Amino acid sequence: MSGVTMEITRRTLVVLLGSALYEAGSKPARAQTDALPSWNDGAVKKSITDFVARVTTPGTADFVPPAERIATFDNDGTLWCEQPFYFQLAFAFDRIKVMAPQHPEWKTTQPFKAILDKDMKALAASGEKGLGQIMTATHAGMTTDDFRQAVLDWTASARHPRFNRPYTDLVYQPMLELLTYLRANGFKTFIVSGGGIEFMRPWVEMVYGIPPEQVVGSSGVVKFEMGANGKPELMKIAKVEFVDDGPGKPVGINRFIGRRPIFAFGNSDGDWQMLQWTAAGSGARFAGIVHHTDADREYAYDRPSKIGQLDKAWDEAKAKGWTVVDMKQDWKTVFPEKP
């Protein structure tokens, strides 16, 4: 079979797969269905669809073979909400409450007492040291299997304080559509997050359609051991191994993916170097930023924010002509409808 024929066959398959995916959603299958219905028409949406058209049109200078269509997404603030606190922190605090019966000493020991008493002042006073103790207590000293189960229990039961919905409901509908649209066009979608890799993997496949092996994140040391039952175990150790944030993101991409993305999306200065690394490759490149401008439907924050600060990356986006999503203006909806 000639290369050209194969290429046409594959494109046909991709198109079929794409329409099948759209059909699986809510929209009736018809020609010219909008793959990004939650994105308002405008320059931002057009920058995405134009880029995808450029790199997927065979025989053009910008064509990129499917194997090289790597797209990376930050998670906190890019695929799901990160306010009023990183959701992984909410998990850690909730976990302290679940674990408390096994730790009677926490009733009188900070920073645990502060969480059990809902004493935010005392919690803040415990500072970085206190946060480290909370992360150690909730993220180490158990097997990877047990930690996975703890995360799944939490995603099933916990509710966001403002929206009163499961945290995994507070993902951005337009970004879900973007992930599906890219995959339908032969892209391989990855998460590259400063969040914990073991915290994301249990639920990202169900929520984003991204399998665990396409998740890059921060991690603690894990140790192989023979368990008491003669079965091998992987124990989570209280030691940071890799911080996948800022300059760590291109490093994490290199380590886990081994290819430079052609498409990357972030929302904060923690994504700055990932966007630089992506944009600096040869050929067509897409670098995008979600700017949180919608205090009514979500949150509004950028330069002075402690969570998800967007400052240097925003300046470079303006200078380099990267795509900056104005959430209020560019997104028709923010979160998926309640089931």
Added chain:
Amino acid sequence: MSGVTMEITRRTLVVLLGSALYEAGSKPARAQTDALPSWNDGAVKKSITDFVARVTTPGTADFVPPAERIATFDNDGTLWCEQPFYFQLAFAFDRIKVMAPQHPEWKTTQPFKAILDKDMKALAASGEKGLGQIMTATHAGMTTDDFRQAVLDWTASARHPRFNRPYTDLVYQPMLELLTYLRANGFKTFIVSGGGIEFMRPWVEMVYGIPPEQVVGSSGVVKFEMGANGKPELMKIAKVEFVDDGPGKPVGINRFIGRRPIFAFGNSDGDWQMLQWTAAGSGARFAGIVHHTDADREYAYDRPSKIGQLDKAWDEAKAKGWTVVDMKQDWKTVFPEKP
């Protein structure tokens, strides 16, 4: 990589993907072809095809959904030859010769002098310290892009001392068939090697049909920097970051893949814990070992060997009923025919 090589790579991938889709599709009635023609019929071959049939038959207790069909392969001694020395060491020695004109001091400094003079006695005398110096000189102090090019130059030019063929020709034909067979049955194939991740990634896609993002290996520290030209770079630093060997293999699997394999193949005690970790999961499991028994066609070595020692993993394979390939008996051919 030349345009022609790129084209062949893409064609290979398209053909592999094509056959995978074909197999996964409607299965038209036609003569049953043997997917593993280089494997002699017998218990070993049957253990592989029986396992694949078990986990891919819908509606049975052992059925495994495609997303969870993770198969991991060691590289040195499992997918390609590792004698009379690890091929990555051959690369390092050859690289010293290529780099020597820029390092006139090497003419008089050990261990470099020993390599340039082909003085094996002096090289051996330099011991682990000397080896460390050679690895540092050849694997650090350059960008990841430059290192990738050095590896590609080497695979194109270097020849194995005994077989006088490119090192990338000395892959095992039966294992190439096994990789293709597994992928055609919905498996995702990964390399999990003690070798350097950046040493494998440039060529494994072309040779094994395994993309860089499905390679787990040992690594050195990499640092994000702004280059003199204002372009971001990833610099390879002379510091070991992760050793993906022995108990490191289940750790590497957890870190990079985030799922436990249901199928794993190794050849030495360096694969022991990967095989244990794989076999200890619930449901149907396959653990396989290549036993090098063929001094005529390849090499014969096991318990006392310094390279690829097979001792404890072999004992456990016997006790647990894992599959042990007798290379001499089970493989019709060892290497692919010369083109």
